[in-house]
Amino acid sequence: MLRVTGNGLYCEAGDFYVDPWCPVDRAVITHAHSDHAHWGCKAYLCSEECRGVLRARMGPDAVIQTAAWGAPVLFDGVHVSFHPAGHILGSAQVRIESDGEVWVVSGDYKLEHDRTCRPFEPVRCHTFITESTFGLPIYRWRPQPEIFSELNAWWRGNQENGKASVLFAYALGKAQRLLAGVDPSIGPIFCHGAVEKLNRVYRDAGIDLPQTAYAGAVEKGYDWSRALIVAPPSGNANPYLRRFGTVSTGFASGWMRIRGTRRRRSIDHGFVLSDHADWPGLLSAIEATGAQCVMVTHGYRAPLVRWLCERGLDAKALETRFEGERDESEATVDSAEAFE
Numbered sequence: 001m002l003r004v005t006g007n008g009l010y011c012e013a014g015d016f017y018v019d020p021w022c023p024v025d026r027a028v029i030t031h032a033h034s035d036h037a038h039w040g041c042k043a044y045l046c047s048e049e050c051r052g053v054l055r056a057r058m059g060p061d062a063v064i065q066t067a068a069w070g071a072p073v074l075f076d077g078v079h080v081s082f083h084p085a086g087h088i089l090g091s092a093q094v095r096i097e098s099d100g101e102v103w104v105v106s107g108d109y110k111l112e113h114d115r116t117c118r119p120f121e122p123v124r125c126h127t128f129i130t131e132s133t134f135g136l137p138i139y140r141w142r143p144q145p146e147i148f149s150e151l152n153a154w155w156r157g158n159q160e161n162g163k164a165s166v167l168f169a170y171a172l173g174k175a176q177r178l179l180a181g182v183d184p185s186i187g188p189i190f191c192h193g194a195v196e197k198l199n200r201v202y203r204d205a206g207i208d209l210p211q212t213a214y215a216g217a218v219e220k221g222y223d224w225s226r227a228l229i230v231a232p233p234s235g236n237a238n239p240y241l242r243r244f245g246t247v248s249t250g251f252a253s254g255w256m257r258i259r260g261t262r263r264r265r266s267i268d269h270g271f272v273l274s275d276h277a278d279w280p281g282l283l284s285a286i287e288a289t290g291a292q293c294v295m296v297t298h299g300y301r302a303p304l305v306r307w308l309c310e311r312g313l314d315a316k317a318l319e320t321r322f323e324g325e326r327d328e329s330e331a332t333v334d335s336a337e338a339f340e
């Protein structure tokens with residue numbers, strides 16, 4: 001039903017692409033991260049909740065159509081519908097049905113609770129195309145409440161030492177999840193412009209975030225030592241950091257699980273928090289689909305394919321250009337190093 005072409009995953013019967021990596025006429029989009037939502041397509045179809053973030057990325061002129069959760073859209077006899085993926089606001093799995101055969105493209109997903117987006121919903125299918133960004137048994141996320149208490153303790157400790165707390169996180173999704181999870185009673189929260197812009201989109205979609213202010217609008221001479229500043233990883237540079245005085249830096253990513261990532265980035269504190277499923281999460285999500293055929297994209301494909309084949313499933317790796325969020329792909333060199 002779907003095959004990989006030069007432009008991306010293509011459904012010939014319905015004449016559309018899912019998360020194409022080149023500009024095409026009809027693009028069905030799982031979510032608004034840049035490795036899934038490519039510029040320049042003639043028309044985009046996404047979930048209703050994805051509209052705001054996709055619009056923020058694509059600008060006012062893009063043609064964006066949306067569908068409610070589970071509501072089928074017809075493409076030449078092929079039914080396409082969206083089902084929550086639990087990754088970021090509006091992130092969806094795409095269910096495609098034609099002549100009684102059902103395929104599901106997972107996009108990126110996680111099973112952990114995240115109040116900034118709808119929880120992952122398993123969808124029964126014959127063929128499941130799954131991501132495997134963290135598809136190795138070493139990846140097992142610790143409970144989130146532990147990570148958030150660590151984050152709050154780091155912020156309080158920095159205050160005691162007179163240091164501003166600068167937390168780096170991917171601007172779309174991870175930043176808002178962190179904001180929703182920290183204890184805002186500790187002190188004032190500021191954001192980099194790229195994060196603040198997306199906070200607005202999240203609030204417009206009804207997601208409750210603590211009060212934040214744009215860091216760039218604060219007058220000179222402000223004492224930042226009680227503040228938390230949330231910025232994208234690109235902000236980890238001297239000109240940006242200098243204005244905050246003495247700082248302690250933190251970084252939140254699944255790759256923080258890997259020794260060496262933090263050192264290489266010269267970050268003071270790493271928080272292991274990912275918007276992707278860990279190894280047990282991938283396995284249980286795959287099982288819940290009931291799929292006999294599983295195709296694996298992103299990251300560590302081979303170990304997951306082997307594991308599934310050993311359990312009697314028809315599994316194979318699928319070559320795509322989905323390579324994970326920018327902050328996460330940057331760190332892949334370090335992670336490879338850790339397995340030597």
Ligand SMILES: [Zn+2]
Nearest residue numbers: 033087108325
């Ligand atoms: Zn993503």
Ligand SMILES: [Zn+2]
Nearest residue numbers: 035108322324
């Ligand atoms: Zn991805």
